[in-house]
Amino acid sequence: MAADLMTAPTVPAATTAFIRIRDVHKSYGAVSVLNGISIDVAQGEVLVLCGPSGCGKSTLLRCINGLETIQRGGISVGGRNVETANADTLQQIRLSTGFVFQNFNLFPHMTALDNITIAPMKILGVSQREAVEQGRALLEQVGMQEKADVYPFQLSGGQRQRVAIARALAMKPSLMLFDEPTSALDPEMREEVLQVIRKVHHEHNMTMVVVTHEIGFAKSVASRAMLLDAGRIVEEAPARRFFENPTEERTRRFLRAIIND
Numbered sequence: 001m002a003a004d005l006m007t008a009p010t011v012p013a014a015t016t017a018f019i020r021i022r023d024v025h026k027s028y029g030a031v032s033v034l035n036g037i038s039i040d041v042a043q044g045e046v047l048v049l050c051g052p053s054g055c056g057k058s059t060l061l062r063c064i065n066g067l068e069t070i071q072r073g074g075i076s077v078g079g080r081n082v083e084t085a086n087a088d089t090l091q092q093i094r095l096s097t098g099f100v101f102q103n104f105n106l107f108p109h110m111t112a113l114d115n116i117t118i119a120p121m122k123i124l125g126v127s128q129r130e131a132v133e134q135g136r137a138l139l140e141q142v143g144m145q146e147k148a149d150v151y152p153f154q155l156s157g158g159q160r161q162r163v164a165i166a167r168a169l170a171m172k173p174s175l176m177l178f179d180e181p182t183s184a185l186d187p188e189m190r191e192e193v194l195q196v197i198r199k200v201h202h203e204h205n206m207t208m209v210v211v212t213h214e215i216g217f218a219k220s221v222a223s224r225a226m227l228l229d230a231g232r233i234v235e236e237a238p239a240r241r242f243f244e245n246p247t248e249e250r251t252r253r254f255l256r257a258i259i260n261d
């Protein structure tokens with residue numbers, strides 16, 4: 001017994017990487033966009049990704065769920081290798097990853113509720129009754145229960161984004177990727193969407209990678225933050241330290257620029 005205890009692994013479960021990114025290189029033709037990115041994200045961790053326009057943030061998100069192929073390196077999600085995955089595995093990785101975009105991408109001809117129920121019914125084979133029940137519960141979770149039968153054009157930007165988050169959650173993802181989810185919104189609407197993301201993380205302990213320049217949000221939710229510049233990691237640190245006391249001059253300059261923006 002004592003010997004077992006002494007030889008028991010000492011690495012805590014929390015350090016197990018849910019996303020493992022190793023030396024990733026990605027280019028579009030002759031243009032190198034990601035130049036050797038390596039980072040792990042643990043289960044339940046929130047990683048905030050920031051950096052100047054064109055530095056490769058969206059490309060990295062798309063590589064994580066296999067929407068883009070990489071030229072070198074490796075990415076695994078939940079123990080599944082993305083770059084060597086066959087079509088079935090790739091489909092599983094994508095289905096278990098919720099992707100929330102800057103511009104919502106809701107189906108304009110469908111109500112809020114139909115936007116949420118369509119994929120679980122068509123892709124997962126969930127019955128209409130169950131999908132509607134679950135859809136209404138998700139609308140309630142994002143504070144949109146009154147708007148189930150309303151079309152996207154009748155909603156504010158913040159409300160559309162909350163429906164988009166509920167739609168992603170309807171697929172019961174184990175990972176959520178957010179690509180600048182609040183940058184198309186005015187300040188008041190930003191806060192309502194950020195609250196919903198905080199709540200989702202809190203209630204589901206979901207692993208998240210969030211491209212955002214919302215410092216207050218990042219400090220309150222993110223475990224870690226990272227600055228990308230020209231496809232390279234400039235700095236990666238616990239979120240509070242990253243935003244309050246960064247090591248790199250490039251990070252300090254970037255943070256000053258977004259604060260003054």
Ligand SMILES: Nc1ncnc2c1ncn2[C@@H]1O[C@H](COP(=O)(O)OP(=O)(O)OP(=O)(O)O)[C@@H](O)[C@H]1O
Nearest residue numbers: 028029031033051052053054055056057058059060
């Ligand atoms: N499909 C594509 N084909 C060719 N070049 C692309 C493609 N997608 C992105 N790029 C280029 O890759 C670079 C990185 O783009 P990406 O969208 O990842 O940057 P970003 O950091 O998310 O920028 P932003 O903050 O402006 O959204 C840019 O120079 C962009 O023009």
